[in-house]
Amino acid sequence: MTASQTPPSTDPTASVEAPADLQDERLIASQGLGGWAAATWDRIRSGDLGSLPVVIGLVIIWAVFYALNPAFISSRNLVNLTLQMVPIGVLAIGVVLVLLLGEIDLSIGSMSGLSGAVLAVLFVSHGVSAWLAVLAALATGAVAGLVYGLLFNRFGVPSFVITLAGLLILLGLQLRVLGTDGTVNIPFESSLVQFASQQFLPAWLAYLLAVAVPALYLLARVRTNQRRSAAGLSAPTFAAVAVRAVLLALGLALAVYVLGRDRGLSYMVLLFLVLVVVMDLVIRRTTWGRSVLAIGGNVEAARRAGINVKRVYLTVFTLCSTFAALGGILAASRLASANQSSGGADTNLNAIAAAVIGGTSLFGGRGSAYSALLGIFVIYSISNGLALLSVSADIRYVVTGAVLLLAVVVDSLSRRSRAAHGRA
Amino acid sequence: MTTTSPAPVLSMTGVSKRFGAVQALKDIEFHVSTGEVVALVGDNGAGKSTLVKAIAGVYTTDSGEVTFDGAPVTITSPSQAQSLGIATVFQDLALCDNLDVVGNLFLGNELKRSGALDEVTMEQESWRLLRELSAKIPSVRIPVASLSGGQRQTVAIARSLLGEPKVVMLDEPTAALGVAQTAEVLNLVERLRERGLGVILISHNMSDVMAVADRVSVMRLGRNNGDFRVADTNTNEIIAAITGATTNAVTARAARRTPHEEQS
Ligand SMILES: Nc1ncnc2c1ncn2[C@@H]1O[C@H](COP(=O)(O)OP(=O)(O)OP(=O)(O)O)[C@@H](O)[C@H]1O
Ligand SMILES: [Mg+2]
Numbered sequence: 001m002t003a004s005q006t007p008p009s010t011d012p013t014a015s016v017e018a019p020a021d022l023q024d025e026r027l028i029a030s031q032g033l034g035g036w037a038a039a040t041w042d043r044i045r046s047g048d049l050g051s052l053p054v055v056i057g058l059v060i061i062w063a064v065f066y067a068l069n070p071a072f073i074s075s076r077n078l079v080n081l082t083l084q085m086v087p088i089g090v091l092a093i094g095v096v097l098v099l100l101l102g103e104i105d106l107s108i109g110s111m112s113g114l115s116g117a118v119l120a121v122l123f124v125s126h127g128v129s130a131w132l133a134v135l136a137a138l139a140t141g142a143v144a145g146l147v148y149g150l151l152f153n154r155f156g157v158p159s160f161v162i163t164l165a166g167l168l169i170l171l172g173l174q175l176r177v178l179g180t181d182g183t184v185n186i187p188f189e190s191s192l193v194q195f196a197s198q199q200f201l202p203a204w205l206a207y208l209l210a211v212a213v214p215a216l217y218l219l220a221r222v223r224t225n226q227r228r229s230a231a232g233l234s235a236p237t238f239a240a241v242a243v244r245a246v247l248l249a250l251g252l253a254l255a256v257y258v259l260g261r262d263r264g265l266s267y268m269v270l271l272f273l274v275l276v277v278v279m280d281l282v283i284r285r286t287t288w289g290r291s292v293l294a295i296g297g298n299v300e301a302a303r304r305a306g307i308n309v310k311r312v313y314l315t316v317f318t319l320c321s322t323f324a325a326l327g328g329i330l331a332a333s334r335l336a337s338a339n340q341s342s343g344g345a346d347t348n349l350n351a352i353a354a355a356v357i358g359g360t361s362l363f364g365g366r367g368s369a370y371s372a373l374l375g376i377f378v379i380y381s382i383s384n385g386l387a388l389l390s391v392s393a394d395i396r397y398v399v400t401g402a403v404l405l406l407a408v409v410v411d412s413l414s415r416r417s418r419a420a421h422g423r424a
Numbered sequence: 425m426t427t428t429s430p431a432p433v434l435s436m437t438g439v440s441k442r443f444g445a446v447q448a449l450k451d452i453e454f455h456v457s458t459g460e461v462v463a464l465v466g467d468n469g470a471g472k473s474t475l476v477k478a479i480a481g482v483y484t485t486d487s488g489e490v491t492f493d494g495a496p497v498t499i500t501s502p503s504q505a506q507s508l509g510i511a512t513v514f515q516d517l518a519l520c521d522n523l524d525v526v527g528n529l530f531l532g533n534e535l536k537r538s539g540a541l542d543e544v545t546m547e548q549e550s551w552r553l554l555r556e557l558s559a560k561i562p563s564v565r566i567p568v569a570s571l572s573g574g575q576r577q578t579v580a581i582a583r584s585l586l587g588e589p590k591v592v593m594l595d596e597p598t599a600a601l602g603v604a605q606t607a608e609v610l611n612l613v614e615r616l617r618e619r620g621l622g623v624i625l626i627s628h629n630m631s632d633v634m635a636v637a638d639r640v641s642v643m644r645l646g647r648n649n650g651d652f653r654v655a656d657t658n659t660n661e662i663i664a665a666i667t668g669a670t671t672n673a674v675t676a677r678a679a680r681r682t683p684h685e686e687q688s
Contacts, residue, residue, distance in 0.1 A: 020548065020551040021547065021563060021564060021565070057546065076559065162687045173463065224543075224544065227544045228544050228547075231544050231545065231547070231548040232548065233544065233547055233548060233551075258621075277512070281540075285540040285541050286539070286540060286541065287534045287536065289543065290523075290527060290531070290534060292524060293520075293522060293527075294520045294523060294527070296522065296530055297520035297521055297522035297523055298518070298519070298520045298521060298522075300518060300529070301518035301519055301520050302531070302532075303484055303502060304480070304502045304512075304514065304518045304531040305502070305518075305531040305532035305533075306501075306502045306503035306507075307503075307531070307532050307534075308503065364520075367521035415492055
């Protein structure tokens, strides 16, 4: 009877016992593959939707556009789609970071425009090397973000006000840098333009990655599971992990195959994917990332836990603007030009919409780097599909706006449902 | 004041703190020694939590001297208080609802393994700590938003035991706890004393205070209002100091009840 009264210690000699984390009798066991599926279903029902709504949305969008024009899923169009989405996708990574803190940066559009202008003017008009021009453009972003962070920490002004002022200032700087003609064309044969529109991975390398990435995932998971078992904690069965790795490999291989029938996977797209994966690991697996989530959840608790809150704000604003600058560099390179309207129009809103559509909460503390990828994929699927149907810009804006509205409603609803199911 | 206890690990004199028009602390003098449990008592709004937050670096004081481990210090931030070895359970708990139990327990003190968070060791350590407190928490991988009030309080208490604190401050740690968990926390307070830590315990429950404290420090309207060794005092004397009168609501009630009970 003592066994049910006092839970045994995690002493490894007591290994006949259930793992330390599964001893509470109220826990509904979720072992094995079926258990994993059941747990996932439970999470979804309680409003912890994760990326499910956006995946469903994507399937619907693709089905509709395919029905209207089968050319939508042609390899040629899909390669175009991947190239189109990268610059703003990179902006969206930065947006995810500020949203996780519960803040916002409204100036990313003009930041990307300014960065493109700096790049083009230095590279074309002043003959600076491509690398230096890129570094200078990135530094411009870093400085802008640093200033936001300092102002935010010093005066406690809401970030949307600071960055709204920044939007205008950066736009003014962009026009100033571009000078009187207002357009600087980047030579088509330059390394910048080549990188952003002409360089694709050889097929063997793309397939190698499609296998190597899931293999690494599997290896990492298996090693974690071994450590968990050794520590007396429950671990998912090998089958559950392997199934996920195989599904991932199949998905990646299919994507590589489809893209490979045309030009293939571009290096620029690969760069974007790498940035997303790296930022996801940074958010989930580092102290800094944990601090970001904690501040987004409860600033005061984070401060009392001894986290240097100001430093986190400073780094996040700096990173966000730097990502915006990188997005601007890629946009200017892809279009082989920087002009007065670069980064204008819907750039800003598309980047923020992408992060939210992808599932990052506007309320802070909840989201993932992958939402930048998923969200931008949705937005560009829509705009690309509508363009194929020769629908004019007015309708495109309305549809994208409606999808954003839908995403925000889903976010708010799932927040309410999480509160009701105790998942905050 | 004459005390036989060893040199104080934390002592403060002349500490004052104002919030606008409210003088929350006025010339407070307070100390705690190694291996001593000091109960800090006082009515609602007496300034107990404010004092705790001042020690924890959440508020900066307007005036006053603080010495820690014999050296004068100015505590300006929570991280500084922590690195001195001051651990705190706040009355309002201060947990991040979106993080899981493990994330909250180790917030600000995450364990790392080759640069990345060491989730496995942190989870193992969490279970060890929670078992020590007889915590009834089904899973440490659920966000703390889904825990009950008492479970959240247990998480906050477990948090303060991480690291090697020299002083532990517990601001009404048992307010929401069940019978077994309250007993467990009182046991914990005694274990901390045996380990030679200084413990500051805030509680409105006089029997708990009398059961574990060595000394009771009374605050009233932001000032010191008496300091009693538990061995030499009784509950009535403390209540008198808390309410500021020998006849007060509590004694009046007791007096009313006695004849009433005799009748029945
Ligand atoms: N952040 C604040 N801003 C303004 N006034 C405050 C603040 N915190 C506390 N006070 C005031 O300081 C006084 C002391 O409050 P404190 O929280 O220290 O009381 P307490 O002794 O902990 O009471 P309780 O037993 O109810 O927890 C109160 O009058 C309160 O209104
Ligand atoms: Mg209080």
